[in-house]
Amino acid sequence: MSRARPKVLIIGGGFGGLFCARRLGKVDVDVTVLDRAACHVFQPLLYQCATGTLSIGQISRSLREELADYHNVQTLLGEAVRLDADARTLTARRPDDSQYTLDYDYLVIAAGMRQSYFGHEEYAAWAPGMKTLDDALSIRRRLFGAFEIAETLPPGPERDSWLTFAVTGAGPTGVELAGQIRELATRALANEFHAIEPEEARVLLFDGGDRVLKTFAPALAHQAGRTLEELGVEMHFGVHVTDVRRDGITVSPKGGGPDEEYATRTVLWTAGVEAVPFARHAAEMLDATTDRSGRITVNEDLSVPGHPDVFVVGDLAGREGLPGVAENAMQGGWHVAACIRRDLATRGRRKYRYRDLGSAAYISRGHALLQAGPVKLTGRLGWLGWGFIHIAFLTGVQNRVSTVATWMASIARANRTDRTFILGGSGHPEEPYTWESPVHQGNHAAKDDQKA
Incomplete structure (x- = not known):
């Protein structure tokens, strides 16, 4: 030293x-x-940013601001x-x-x-994960962009593929995303389109296990599964997603049998780390x-x-x-x-002992799970407990107050206040959610040459 x-x-x-x-x-x-990123991100609420309930500023805070009172601490990008x-x-x-x-x-x-894409990094172009603010914004662009693109298409298989959403992994993040997409389609977007019926959007949830939320008590997981079914989420267990491409996925049963193909333009990956x-x-x-x-x-x-x-x-x-x-x-x-x-202080170190404070998962408005020792809550009680836990660990008083206010507003009204998405480039040559793709630029260049 x-x-x-x-x-x-x-x-x-x-x-x-x-x-x-x-x-x-x-x-x-x-x-x-x-x-x-030089900021602290409250990852458990990334999915609410992705689905338009919360803003980036409500789930993140500058590390420099957060640690400003500690003069012996500096932050570097x-x-x-x-x-x-x-x-x-x-x-x-x-x-x-x-x-x-x-x-x-x-x-x-x-x-x-x-x-983790289990050795298939090429899936990432079409199936973003849920680990960073960039991921959340990419998913927001894909979710809301899918409904907007579907509105421009005539009835048929192509429109249906834009209104089909696949989620891999039935852990907390996958369950929360699946539930939120269905709630988004049936509440916030239900009366805003003319050519499509958002309520008809399909949400497919795939997992290699035999139930959702395997880390929760079986009774709680069973209740979560029932709630997802009532929301309209289609659950497929005992399967692996073995291919992800621009216009669909391939699913293979773990026990053998023929592969199944699903036409979808939106795949969200939460299957591993x-x-x-x-x-x-x-x-x-x-x-x-x-x-x-x-x-x-x-x-x-x-x-x-x-x-x-x-x-x-x-x-x-x-x-x-x-x-x-x-x-x-x-x-x-x-x-x-x-x-x-x-x-x-020249004193001996102590062993690290992890204390399990419990687990919580949000499914939809009025439905959440809370598991803390012998305490197991579902429905509205679980929902309230979930809210208190997440508010307690958010950084910054302003973030806590604004998040509570946003949640209260979302309870009273169906709309979501942070639905803005930007059609920016992802760097992938076939990215369909940008005006800046090489294909698009090439078309403009050809037209300019014709005019010349």
Whole structure:
């Protein structure tokens, strides 16, 4: 350890990184939080941003603003790309591809996970995940854009494909998305179109298991399934999505049998997660073991074996009994900060013990699940409990107040206040949701040549 004030470098401004930085605030250390977006995103509510209920500003907050009262904490925009564990330095990349180097005495890896396509990265062009604000805005563009495009088409298979929405994975995110799309179609958009009937939109939910929400108690999961059926969600279990393309998907039964084809122009992927590239690189540099998804094996205090100066928190921490949920990241970040403080006081570190505070999932207006120890709530009681939990963990008083106000308005009225979407480019040559695609530009160029 250097003789100057210890330097703590935190990679990631999610729940784990933010809670660690907060607890180290005003401690005799210098803390740097490195994040690709320089903001904290409340991921559990990304789907509400994607479906037009909440705005970006209501589910995110600038890290610089959030940590402004902690004068020993600075935030930097950048992506971690290279680690030198021997020199205790980290190289970060700026958005313009230039790089800079940071040194540390303690390193906290809280970079989180990304969507996994199980080796088929080509699916990402047509099936966005739900991990970032960019993902939420991409999904919003696809959802509302699909209804708008369908309005311009005559009745028939092409229009039907635009009004068919496929969701892969029946975990909390998949269930929440499926329920919200049906609620959007049957309430907010029901009376706004002339050529189409939004209520006729199909929502297909695919999962390899035998029920939704496998981490919840069977009785709660069964109730969730019934609610989804009442909403009109078509559920398909025991299957894998084995191909995703511009105009449809292929689904294969796990037990064998013929593949099934579904014509759809909107596919949303929530089926799996994997470590971000830097986490895999860090594991290699630290000579640490990882599981199949790239989670890094950690000691009982969340440090990496052989590297007491390096910690891993949140989804990336590979230890039995640690779930990939926000509560684990929060508690892990808090614990790592406590370990560093105890090191400074020359006291022994304590083991990390995760406390399960429960799980919650939103299905539709007036319907949610809440599971906390012996307490199991569904329906309106579960809905109220879900709301209180999410409001409690939102960052910033202003975000809490505006979110409550928006929810109250959405209860009273069917409309959604944040439905604006931008037809920007995604970088994919066949992206159908942009005016800037090469095909579109080529058509304009041809017309200009004809005029000349």
